Amino acid sequence: MIRNRKYFRALGVTAVAGASMLTLVTTSGASSGGLAKGAPVKIGISLSLSGDFSGDGQAFQQGYKLWAADVNKTGGLLGHQVSLDIVSDASSPTQVVTNYQKLISTDHVNLTFGPFSSLLTLPAAKAVSRYGYAMVEGAGGAPSVFQAGLHNVFDVALPVANSLVPFATWVSSLPKSVRPKTVAYVTSNDPFTQPQIPVAQKIMGPAGIKTVYNKVFPGEVTDFTPIADAVAAQHPQVVILGSTDVPTVSAFMQAFEQSGFSPKVFIATAGPDQGNTFIKAVGAANADGVMVPNTWYGLAANKQSRQMVAEYIKLYGGTPAGVNGDVAEAYAVGQVVAQAVKATGGFDNAKIIKYLHSNVSLATVLGGAKFNSLGMNPQMTAYTFQWQGTKGNKFVQVNPVHDANSVKIVFPKPVWGK
């Protein structure tokens, strides 16, 4: 027993000495960033590579990888090559927590980037905040994310509650003779979609546009036909669909068409922004006139954006209009963190959080980023986009109406099935 105790004591001393030597070696070789010279900077990311948000998750992955490739081409972050450690959370709010805990405590990543959707960003941001990590993200703009009292979360995109404001303002400002008289609101019970509805309703109600249907459906619904039929039975002239993905939008559109119902105006909060995936699901003819709110599109005038789009097309093919907005949001996350790392001279998360809270203005492919005390980027502008044309559809900016880059809105939307 005594022999054993001596053995363990000797082992302990050796271990401490070894650790000290390792620390010494590491410190002596450290660069200004706090990492050993030549060591890569590891960035941990959980993404929905399968499950409900897999389409968006894949697009986010492309955006993050594109940014990392661009940074590494120019020498990396403070001379360190960027290494992305991406794991899949299968669109699960519980798995995303496990992933970030593992990325930080086991993989020892230096920085973390956000996952996809507000539903996952909130638990993820809470998890990484316990380790003092910053969470810069591009798809967690729901009020619930900012109301959680977290100090470490920064959303580069538009706060989602205001996404439908330009659209609702446009409908309400139409001349009375052509202004729609009825509207249906139907939304998934998702933190991304639900907050957008009351804001739109508050604008359209006073304009005399009567609400004839206003219901929430649970996110796990897969058969949307009865809900769509119930909406169609009210014959609303405007349908505002609170959706998070393409399948939801295509299911509603299919059920509407089968019911012989075609609203004058149809907007979905997400789904139509998914480029060719959306067109393939609903068909080119039916896409004509469908609208979606967003903060960015592939033909945006922003110089950085155009450069990113050109690089994206070189790598993945396609056209500028077909580039998913998620790609730009992910890319912008990288840009914000890169500027914070450069300004703070290292990878210290506490310093990065402090810097991003310092009211500093940053440039991204989405436009300017400046975070308020809650981590929101309120200066981001909301736009409305519309698919136009029945063959070789174009995805164009139509709102705000007076913006120089907006084209004329197709109104009323062509009738489906004709």
Next chain:
Amino acid sequence: MNSTALLSAAKDGLLTGSVYALMATGLTLIFGVMDIINLAQGILVILAAYLSYALQIHWHIDLFVGLLITIPTMFVVGIVIERLFIGRLKGPEKTAMSILVTYAVSLLIEGALNMTFSVNDVQLQGWYVNRSFAIGSVHFGYIYMAGFVLAAVLLSSLYFMLYRTQFGVSVRASLADQTSAALVGIDVKRVSTICFGIGVAVTAAGGMIYGATNSFNASTSYDLISRLLTIIVLGGMGSLGGAMLAGVGMVFIGDMVGVIWSPVWSSMSYFIALTVVLLIRPQGLFGKQSARVA
């Protein structure tokens, strides 16, 4: 709420429910004959949908004509899975092990589908997919009507096979008691293999209709399998009639509640009904008490 909405919900429940009934029938047939809980049934439905998709995209084969290829193909897929994985399960832990094995099979297929088709959602297209006809104020989608007819034809064929053929006698004997069936000379192993093939083959029709009425990717299978399992639990594990009734009932209840009350309660209402039934009849609506003990 108006009468059109109510009638439409009743119609949706009946038509969509019949397709779920068809998919669940395969699952309950496999359990009834083999004591196998096939967690891969959901991904097999999606595999069948992707087969229809591939035939349509690459060879421009109509969805319904494509069934002439996909049904036999899925039958063969079922036979291969049974021979490679399921047939090797023996002993008292067979049912429990089947959950793990079929889950592994489902992960393998899911991975292969993601690699082949990517995770982007796709939907099956055809001129009839979005078309409908009206009776009064209620519209009937061609694809849903076709799904209903297809389910009725296939379920009737299944019933004919079970009650009017010699093979059906063997299947029913195996359903009732495998040991006794073997004692009277029935090749239970062969019956099991063929039943697994049939149980998987019906996913071809279910998958095609599902893929034409919903966008899907490989992970859609998780939603499907959870629904299919609750259907066969409500109907009674191993009961074909129970699976049919529960399949239609599940969708019908959900759709009616969604329209009368709120969509938020549509799924919940079904699970309340399921809980009540299980409290009164733990073996499900048509399940046999202690049928699988021993």
